[in-house]
Structures are given as C-alpha cells and as structure tokens.
Amino acid sequence: MPKPRLERFVQDHAEKAFSFAYKLSGNVEDAKELVQEAFVRVMRRWDRFEDGQPVESYFLSILRNLYFDGLKKYEKRYGCSLAEGEELEDLSDRLSDGEPEALEALDQRESQARINAAYDALSPEHRAILALSDVQGLSYEEIAAVLDCPGGTVRSRLSRARRAFKENLAQLPEVMK
Amino acid sequence: MTCRPDQIEAYADDELSGADRLALESHLSACEGCRRALRSARSLKAAARRVSSPAMPPELMAALQEQAALLTAPPPWRARLARFWAARPAAYGLAAGFAAAGLLLAAQLTRRATVTVSIDDLVAAHGDYARAMPLAPQDRIIAELPVERLQ
Numbered sequence: 001m002p003k004p005r006l007e008r009f010v011q012d013h014a015e016k017a018f019s020f021a022y023k024l025s026g027n028v029e030d031a032k033e034l035v036q037e038a039f040v041r042v043m044r045r046w047d048r049f050e051d052g053q054p055v056e057s058y059f060l061s062i063l064r065n066l067y068f069d070g071l072k073k074y075e076k077r078y079g080c081s082l083a084e085g086e087e088l089e090d091l092s093d094r095l096s097d098g099e100p101e102a103l104e105a106l107d108q109r110e111s112q113a114r115i116n117a118a119y120d121a122l123s124p125e126h127r128a129i130l131a132l133s134d135v136q137g138l139s140y141e142e143i144a145a146v147l148d149c150p151g152g153t154v155r156s157r158l159s160r161a162r163r164a165f166k167e168n169l170a171q172l173p174e175v176m177k
Numbered sequence: 178m179t180c181r182p183d184q185i186e187a188y189a190d191d192e193l194s195g196a197d198r199l200a201l202e203s204h205l206s207a208c209e210g211c212r213r214a215l216r217s218a219r220s221l222k223a224a225a226r227r228v229s230s231p232a233m234p235p236e237l238m239a240a241l242q243e244q245a246a247l248l249t250a251p252p253p254w255r256a257r258l259a260r261f262w263a264a265r266p267a268a269y270g271l272a273a274g275f276a277a278a279g280l281l282l283a284a285q286l287t288r289r290a291t292v293t294v295s296i297d298d299l300v301a302a303h304g305d306y307a308r309a310m311p312l313a314p315q316d317r318i319i320a321e322l323p324v325e326r327l328q
Contacts, residue, residue, distance in 0.1 A: 010242055
C-alpha cells in the first residue's frame, strides 16, 4: 500500500489518536499534548517511511510510549468522569455470576457514566489494550505491533483486561464510593 | 469438540479462522454454556466500545494540519515561483517565446562560429569593406591642420 500524504495521514488519524490519548490519559489537555507530540515525532521521520510500512501502528506505539514514559505525570491528573447523582442499578451479583443477560442489559440500558467509571478504574495497561482492541478496532496483530509484543501475549493481556473491566462493572457501587 | 473457553473471546474478536473457527461454530450449535459465554464476551466488547471520549478540539486539528503543511511546503523561492506562475497564466506563453528565441540565438551563434572562410575571400571582403566606407571628411581635416603644416 502506498504511503499516504502527510496531510492526509493527519486528517485520517487525528480523531482516533485523540480518542486513544484521551482514553489513556483521562483528560483533554493531556490528550492534546500527547497527540501533538506523537504527530511531531512521526512528521520528523515522515520521509524515511516507505510504501507498505505500517505507519499507523508506529504512530500509535509512539503515542502509547509517550504516555507510559510520562505515566506518573499523567496518572496524577487522570480524571474520573463519573457524573454525580446518577442513579445506578446494582448488577453486582448477576455480573459476578457471569450472567450474559445482565451484561446485555448493561449494554442496552446502563448509563454512560457507569461504563466510563468501570473503565477509568482499570490500570493504565488494561486501559491501553482495551482502547486499542475494542475502541480503535485493531486486530491482535496490529495491537502486537503497537505494544511490541507477540500476538499470544496480546490475547492473554486482552483477556485479563476484559476480566478486570467486567469485575469493575460488577463492583461499581464500591468504585463509586 | 470439548468446550474451549479460551477460543470464545478470539471468536468474538473475529480472530479465529480456518478449522478452529469451523470446529467452534459446530460446537456452539450444541453447547448452551459456550453460547452464553460468547454472548457475554460480545456484550463486554460492546460495553467497552461505549466508553466515551469528548470530540477532538478543533484547534488541535488546525494546529496539526498547519504543522503538516509547513513540513511538506516547498522552500520559499519555489513557493514564490509557483505563486508567480499560478497568478500569471499568460506569462507561460511569454516565457516559452523567450526560451525559443534564446535557443534560436544560441543555434545561430554556434553556426557562425563554425563557418570557415578562405584567407583570399577574407582579404577580398576587407577590400570591399574599405572601398564601401564613407569618405573621410577631408575638408574638416584640412581645416583643422596647424597652419605651418599647410603647403
């Protein structure tokens, strides 16, 4: 596949990059800083990329590395976006039992705040891999390129991240205290 | 096939292919427990997709596009030249005319430089030239001569 023009690459990837950066950092200002820095680094190397090289994976891996390199700074500012006073249904028991209907019900009816809170309570590593897979829609192979690890590791890490997400959803009343 | 809970998630992620996929699909049709596990995995994925983030600030997109344009812009003299041509389409014809004239002149000069003339012809041409020259202003020369040199 031929390498896109730089302006086109920015146009096509800026929104997704911002979404990923926000899901990592949890606030707009940090996400803006991460995205800008990651794009600057890609732009500096742009002439060295050749047709067929996975520029997107490289770009996302830069973004991720920037975040994890500054983890202490970003985590200190990570904001939980839970809306106060939101009515929450206690699904703890049903979710803990792995009852799919409870999750389906969650998918249909539960508030956005509940889902965001369960996600915010994840570790940075779990947030990163869930964002890459379920939000960005990358394949295992693409995630492996971003995280610089084997495909099998992606599978197991993703499984652990989802389990943690599910547990957070189940324990949400405690998360909210 | 026995239950393979480890494959359910990969199947939900569309990462299972070939024989593994066919075998799991066959198993799913017969196993209520695995069907429930698959529904659960899909619901969880759907919930993760719903994690929200705010829209990208427009000023960020503008700043990124400006940076990209700066990096891909040609050097200033090329940009000025490009603007010049873009603003003056008629100048293309003029420039082409000048270029053609230059080429013709160069060709002419080159041809002259390579002409060979015999020495006799050259002397004869000088003689013709001298004969054709206008006469010297003899009256004026005489008038300006010092008086002592006049006979």
